[in-house]
Amino acid sequence: MDILGMIEKVVTSNGLVVAFAMVGLVMWVAYSLSKLTKGRIHGSAIAILLGLILAWIGGAVSGGSKGLADITFFAGLGTMGGSMLRDYAIVSTAFGARFEEIKKAGLPGILSLFVGIISAYIVGVIFALIFGYHTAADLATIGAGAVTFVVGPVTGAATGASSEVIAVSIAAGVVKSIVVMIATPFLAKPFGLNNSKSAMVYGGLMGTTSGTAAGLAATDARLVPYGAMTATFYTGLGCLLCSLSDHQRYLPLGISFIG
Amino acid sequence: MVIYGVTLLSVCYFIGVLLGDILGQLVGVGSNVGGVGFAMILLIILSNKFLNDNHLSKQAQDGLNFWSSMYIPIVVAMTCGQNVYAAITAGPLAILAGIIAVLVGFLLMPLISKIGKPAEPLPPLTPAKED
Known part of the structure; x- marks a missing residue:
């Protein structure tokens, strides 16, 4: 046998x-x-x-x-x-979450999405410039990769960036998501990530669903529904904002002038 | 019955993800926009309503609680499937951009959290809630 x-x-x-x-x-x-x-x-x-x-x-x-x-x-x-069971379990954590808490963090939560996407994008563009990328397509793609590893390739496909640049943008997004997983429990205390409101702001700033899901699980599982709530809007909004920057070529070009 | 809780969760999930896809189409991005968030809001509203009307039995709540207590194990399974090898061998540009983007996010968090009414920290975890 x-x-x-x-x-x-x-x-x-x-x-x-x-x-x-x-x-x-x-x-x-x-x-x-x-x-x-x-x-x-x-x-x-x-x-x-x-x-x-x-x-x-x-x-x-x-x-x-x-x-x-x-x-x-x-x-x-x-x-x-995989994404199905992960999202299913994330939704289930909302059972027991309080709607009042979510309303309380409405404005800062929405603001954090925009600030999070734009700041990550700028960081990505700055490092792309430092490493010698200059075309608007390359800068936009790598900037979008620092937003999340989904937004990077979506933007890269739209701008016609090379597959090498798209690979860099995916890698930047994966690194970001893993850093969020590891760093969150250690940075939670000094940065005041201990209540529903800051969790919503955190979700909006970090955005990566896998990163915030794991980072909050490692910190305090009770924060999960609030962080996940805003993070879930991040990738879609990121695709939207990064495609805007592609059409008008404002953001990467503006920054490359400064650079 | 336990399945009623699971069904409630599934219906909320389905409607939320569908709404997210529709919103994604409307704003012209290929991806889902906020589907999980819509599903969560729907679940909060419906579960509160059913609890208040006594329509959610203890067993049905257990069906919901099972999945939310499976959250951390599922996330651990998710981390096992991450492309860590590619991230570590990605080269300095990707690594620096990834790390600094996270740090900038953390630096901005206290600033944005100050907007609006301050929030109370959660009460400390009791050891019994550990797992």
Whole structure:
């Protein structure tokens, strides 16, 4: 009997169930490590860090773009952590959220979206200039990549940027999203991310859905519905604003004059 | 029944995402605009209404609570699927732009949070709520 072959068959045809078991194991390891730090580092923060390390290993081994989910044995992680179940779980966190809190943060929440998109875009354009990119299409694409890794390629396709520039813009967005995941629990306290209002502003400023989802989970899960609420408007608004900057070529050109 | 809570969540999700797609079409971007946000607002309004009218049984609430307590594990699964390898090997431009964009965001957060009425910090977590 080919036991290994049979195990492989069961695993590959039941990917999602295997993912449930594996994530449970990661959570258990993470919360045990958290106890060792006497709870100073939150268990979910450690779990997210472990997840990122596993994703790095997966990417290094498989050469694919989906982290550990590119390894056949762990393919179910792609379903469990894919956008459908992720968004479904995000929506479910709204059960128990308070509408009054959301109304209270209405204006700063909306403002944070615009400020977040424009500031990320400017940062991207400035670094693109420093690294020697000068055409409006390149600058707009890399600037949009610093907004999120969805807005970058959308803008790149619209401006006709080269695939090398689009790759840089996606990478900038992925880096941003991962930095948000890792940095949020550490920066939350000094920057006052401890109430529903600042969580909504945070969601609007950072925008990356995966980044804010993980960053807030690692900080305080009760903040999730508020941060996710604004973050969910970010990518769409980002595509809109970045396409405007492309038509008129104001933003990248304006900044390149300063540069 | 537990499924009633899950159904409520699913209906809100579906309507919200559909609205987000429609809004995306209307403003002329290819992507979804705020679908998850609309779904969340719908769920808050409907679940509050059903709770007040006593139409949401304990089991139905359990159906909703199950998914919200699966949130962190799902996010951990999501992090396992991130393209961390590409991010680390991306070269200095992508890495610097990504890091500085986040830092600028954090610096702006306290400024924007000051607008309007101040908000109270959440009460500290009790150890029992850890998981």
